[in-house]
Amino acid sequence: MAKYSPFPPIQLPDRTWPNCTITQAPIWCxxxxxxxxxxxxxxxxxxxxxxxxxxxxxxxxxxxxxxxxxxxxxxxxxxxxxxxxxxxxxxxxxxxxxxxxxxxxxxxxxxxxxxxxxxxxxxxxxxxxxxxxxxxxxxxxxxxxxxxxxxxxxxxxxxxxxxxxxxxxxxxxxxxxxxxxxxxxxxxxxxxxxxxxxxxxxxxxxxxxxxxxxxxxxxxxxxxxxxxxxxxxxxxxxxxxxxxxxxxxxxxxxxxxxxxxxxxxxxxxxxxxxxxxxxxxxxxxxxxxxxxxxxxxxxxxxxxxxxxxELKVHERMPYAGDLVFTAFSGSHQDAIKKGFAAMKETGQDAFEVPYLTIDPADIGRQYDPVIRVNSQSGKGGVAFLVESELGFQLPRRLQIAFSQVIQRITDQTGKEMPAREVASKFVETYIHPPATLQYHSHTPIECDAEDQERYRFSVTYQGEKSEVEGQGSGPIDAFVHAIRDQYGLACDILDYHEHAMEAGSDSTAAAYILVRTPDGQELFGVGQHRSITKASLLGFIAAVNRSLQAR
Structure with a gap:
């Protein structure tokens, strides 16, 4: 190309700058x-x-x-x-x-x-x-x-x-x-x-x-x-x-x-x-x-x-742009979530989070927009937002299930789903689905069977309040039997996770219950309560209500 000429190189075979590092700030003007x-x-x-x-x-x-x-x-x-x-x-x-x-x-x-x-x-x-x-x-x-x-x-x-x-x-x-x-x-x-x-x-x-x-x-x-x-x-x-x-x-x-x-x-x-x-x-x-x-x-x-x-800072401007601390990719979101979790667990001072070169908090940014959700997002990002917005630490299988719920929505709309909408959808899906069955209270009653417990449960089913009884290895198992015998609602518990949502003896507990319905569906329900037993009952009932909704 005759129109342009290469810049002539500088003859400096013994240059030293490639071996130097920046160790202190310059004078800035x-x-x-x-x-x-x-x-x-x-x-x-x-x-x-x-x-x-x-x-x-x-x-x-x-x-x-x-x-x-x-x-x-x-x-x-x-x-x-x-x-x-x-x-x-x-x-x-x-x-x-x-x-x-x-x-x-x-x-x-x-x-x-x-x-x-x-x-x-x-x-x-x-x-x-x-x-x-x-x-x-x-x-x-x-x-x-x-x-x-x-x-x-x-x-x-x-x-x-x-x-x-x-x-x-x-x-x-x-x-x-x-x-x-x-x-x-x-x-x-x-x-x-x-x-x-x-x-x-x-x-x-x-x-x-x-x-x-x-x-x-x-x-x-x-x-x-x-x-x-x-x-x-x-x-x-x-x-x-x-x-x-x-x-x-x-x-x-x-x-x-x-x-x-x-x-x-x-x-x-x-x-x-x-x-x-x-x-x-x-x-x-x-x-x-x-x-x-x-x-x-x-x-x-x-x-x-x-x-x-009167000039706008570009969304991708390093450090300052709206999107520079945002991950849409599912694999990136999962890695970021795990990086933050590892730092929290170890209590280390050194900032080590995959895909992030700086702690957003050091420049006045917040963690909540670090991960955003669209059709390219995965389970890690969705789970991160649920934890940051609501405090729930989703087990892996629930992460997968809920990310599929969100992906169906973002595929249909073609748009990003804000963190609050993700959190709202989680509550609507797993904690408060349409309530065909509602739990009010339970009390233990005498049981003759060895290694069994019997309970009376106050519930409302299809708008009618009543009391049902059941027995099992504990209150959750007893409730499973009670609603199966009384209403024909057969749901077997496949998996169970729980954790405290904050520190202290009076903290709220979260329970994640995975059930299988007679037609082979596997559905999660989530409950939260100061009593871990009641949290577990609420989670199971949420899963049952989801199975009734699916019918």
């Missing part, structure tokens, strides 16, 4: 209010910008790019409001962007006057393509443009009443010859004279993602090797997502030696977006690394971001 805002269909007004600023502070960002005040009166006014109303916490530094033009730099310093801590972010484009097509300028002319801007910023900062930190971006770094990127950044640092105690930020943006993320990592590692004032600078990353690998590029860039990361919540930004800081930070969290950002109430953060940007 949110650019939601500048880079993110300029990419919106409807840019944020002052109220929305203020709400998002407060949210970013609450999350824990210590550096926030608040605008391009020299290019926008709205941004200028917003920066002034933050400063004049003392809305910037003492441990937060605002950052402002400016091109390398004297009049714009002057206006930028007007905007940050009085700020307790500010970063002036100077940039100019350095890529081969933009030098040729946009600026029609030589390498030296572009270097001089950067030097002139850096010099003017240095001179204005010397007269500032508050300290000003410096940041430089060779825009379109990834499309710039690496030796030239080093040259221009060194020229800027020669002006600013950073020290290990007063570091300059060198931001190396993947303004347009041009290659695979390993190439970006090579560029970062090689830049760090070649750059003379490396010990006096913070190397910052600013990736975009044109190839869909912005997060991977930033992760590998950190492994390659970078110190700082710029990005936005949920990846809002030009074209396909910026780095998604939420995803990258929570990726670290799942590896046991504290990201130093608080996403424990991610649902609320998402709500605010959607309101301010």
């Amino acid at each position: 949110s650019v939601d209010l500048r880079d993110g805002n300029q990419a919106l269909i409807n840019p944020m007004g002052p109220a929305k910008k203020m709400e998002l600023f407060r949210t970013l502070v609450k999350i824990g960002f210590k550096e926030i790019e608040v605008g391009f005040p020299a290019a926008s009166e709205t941004d200028f006014a917003f920066v002034r409001e933050l400063i004049e109303k003392d809305l910037i916490p003492a441990d937060v530094t605002i950052q402002v962007l400016v091109q390398s033009r004297k009049n714009l730099i002057d206006r930028t310093f007007e905007a940050i006057r009085g700020a307790k801590s500010a970063i002036v972010h100077l940039y100019n484009s350095t890529s081969t393509l933009q030098r040729r097509v946009v600026f029609q300028a030589s390498k030296q002319e572009i270097v001089q443009l950067a030097i002139d801007g850096a010099t003017h910023i240095r001179d204005l900062a010397r007269g500032s009443e508050n300290p000003v930190r410096f940041q430089y971006s060779p825009e379109s770094f990834t499309g710039t010859e690496l030796d030239y990127a080093v040259e221009i950044c060194e020229a800027v640092c020669d002006v600013w004279q950073p020290t290990p105690e007063n570091k300059t930020i060198i931001n190396l943006p993947s303004t347009v993602e041009l290659a695979t993320p390993n190439v970006y990592a090579d560029q970062i590692e090689l830049f760090c090797r070649l750059f003379r004032p490396r010990q006096s600078t913070l190397i910052s990353l600013h990736t975009h997502n044109d190839r869909g690998t912005g997060i991977a590029a930033s992760e590998l860039g950190l492994m390659a030696g970078a110190d700082r990361v710029e990005g936005t919540l949920f990846g809002n930004g030009e074209r396909t977006g910026n780095l998604d800081i939420v995803t990258m930070a929570l990726n670290m969290f799942t590896q046991g690394v504290d990201p130093k950002l608080d996403f424990s109430n991610l649902k609320e953060i998402r709500r605010i971001a959607e309101f301010c940007t």
